[in-house]
Amino acid sequence: MKLIERYIAREIMLPFTVVILILIGLFASFSSARLLAGAVTETLGIAGLIKLVFLKTLIALEVLIPIALYISVIMGLGRLNKDQELNVIRSVGISGHRIVIAVLTVAIPVGIISGMLSSYVRPWAYGESYILDAQAEAELNTNRFQAGRFYGSEKSGRVIYVRNKDEADKQMQNIFHYIKKPDSSEIVIAKQAQQFKPTAEDDRPHIQLSEGIIYQLTNIASTDDVIQFKKMIYFIDNDFVTNYRRKAAATRTLWESDLPRDIAELQWRISRPLATILLALIALTFIHTSPRQDKTEKTYLIAALVFAAYYNLSGLAKTWVEQETIGSVPGVWWLELLMLLVLITYALIVRQKHLSRSR
Template sequence: MKLIERYIAREIMLPFTVVALILIGLFASFSSARLLAGAVTETLGIAALIKLVFLKTLIALEVLIPIALYISVIIGLGRLNKDHELIVMRTFGLSGSRMVLTVLAVAIPVGILSGMLSSYVRPWAYSESYILDAQAKAELNTNRFQAGRFYGSEKSGRIVYVRTKDEFNKEMQNIFHFMRKPDSSEIVFAQKAHQIQPTAQEPRPNIQLSEGVVYQLTNAATVDDVIHFKSMTYFIDNDTALNYRRKAAATRTLWESDQPRDIAELQWRISRPLATILLALIAMTFIRLSPRQDKTERTYLFAALAFAAYYNLSGLAKTWVEQGVVGNVPGVWWLESLMLLALITYAWIASNKKQPRQP
């Protein structure tokens, strides 16, 4: 890479590093505040909170890194344009193609990094964070139960009472559990109970109950059911767990699936490197080579609107594949195809546009 190209690459990489660190810090702070507001530390402790914030930040990197690169290209080239350095470089033979290759020299490694994070780091982080999330959010999490107190949830219609609790062995004695359902109710009495922590093989949190009885009260029935048990596993509702499993699935596993949701997740991961590179090239189009000072505020506004449009369309593209609105082909790739077509059109117009004569 020649001196001029190295100089331009440095002007892009410096703001990229700063912006990436700022975005990561802001996201980590936001996640910490949100988890603290949800009283996660009362359930899991500060060490688990730090780990959960770290995992969520890793998940967000596949989005934060393309944003940082997009912003850094605009900032770096915008500064060179504002100081008329790009005009001088163009005068001394810096062509548009060389400028594009210089940006690609920065964008391609960043795109590969984004793809690695999306395909390998993100699934692992989702798997680990789900385990912690399940422990923190489970309504029947025994860690936050205290003896002699009622715990109720108006949203789920659940009431739990524990008479005594062994903190050392994490075991409860004399448990009462009431669950209200739309057309029935359920009452459970048990002598002992302890919670089984979620694992990668079984991500659903569950409670092991011993020596008890279940009363199933149905509104429409004249006779209610009574079930005596020596041991019973009580699984907690896991509607979100199924969604997390797909995101936590290994990329190789997704390749073998024919389910629309799995295909959408796989295509999303694969598209991250290409989307990162295309966004960097799109950021170049907001820099106008002009001997006059660039209108920075308007440039940033248009750039923000363009990225917001891309971000919303990317989520829409993935949702369409998940719901079967769009088939496996074009899948989520129609958005990247539109971006590439827009760049080709812009390059064709720029190459055919007559340059104004300098006075």
């Protein structure tokens, strides 16, 4: 890479590093605040909260990286343009093609990283976050229970109370469990309870209750049932682990599927590198519209509107493929083709103006 290209690439990479760190910090802070408001720490603890924030940030990188690069190209080349350095560069015989190449030397590696994150890291992060989210919301997950507190769910009509709990071995004493059903209610009172992890014999986590009584209260029968037990097992639903989730599915699995939703997810992942590069080139077009400082704010506003329009259209393109509004061809690629057409049209207009000035 020649000196000029290295200089332009450096002017883009410096703000890119700063912007991506700021965006990651803001997103992580926002995610932490939402999880804390949902009392996730009571269920997963601080370590689980940090891991969940980390996973959600990894998922968001496929959006944060293109945004950071888009902003960085406008900031870096905008600074060169404002200080008349681009005019000096052009005056010594450096063509616009070399400036584009300098931008591509940054955009292509960043696009490849974005594609790797989207195709491999993002599905893994989604899978791990699904498990943590489900553990945080699991009604019978004893990790969330603290002694002396009631836990209720309006969705299921379940109320649980634990008087004592041993955090070391997860044993609980004096448990009250109430659940409201459509035509009956059930109250379980037990002296002890302990949660067990999945084993080779049974892959479902479960809670074992000891020495208790079950009161079954019905609205239809004239008498209620009372059942005494020494041991009873509650199985915890772990369908969140086994159920198929396309966002967490391996890219190879999506390749082999012909379902519209899987095709849309696969095309979305593959399109991320191209979208990142095209956004960087679109950002380059704004530099020619703001050679003076008094147009900088207007340029940033237009650039923000263009990115917002692209982001909304990309989500719409994916939805159309999922709903079979459009087929797998052109799929989500029509948006990238539209962006490429806009860039080619812009390049032809600039070239025509340049030829007119030369004449």
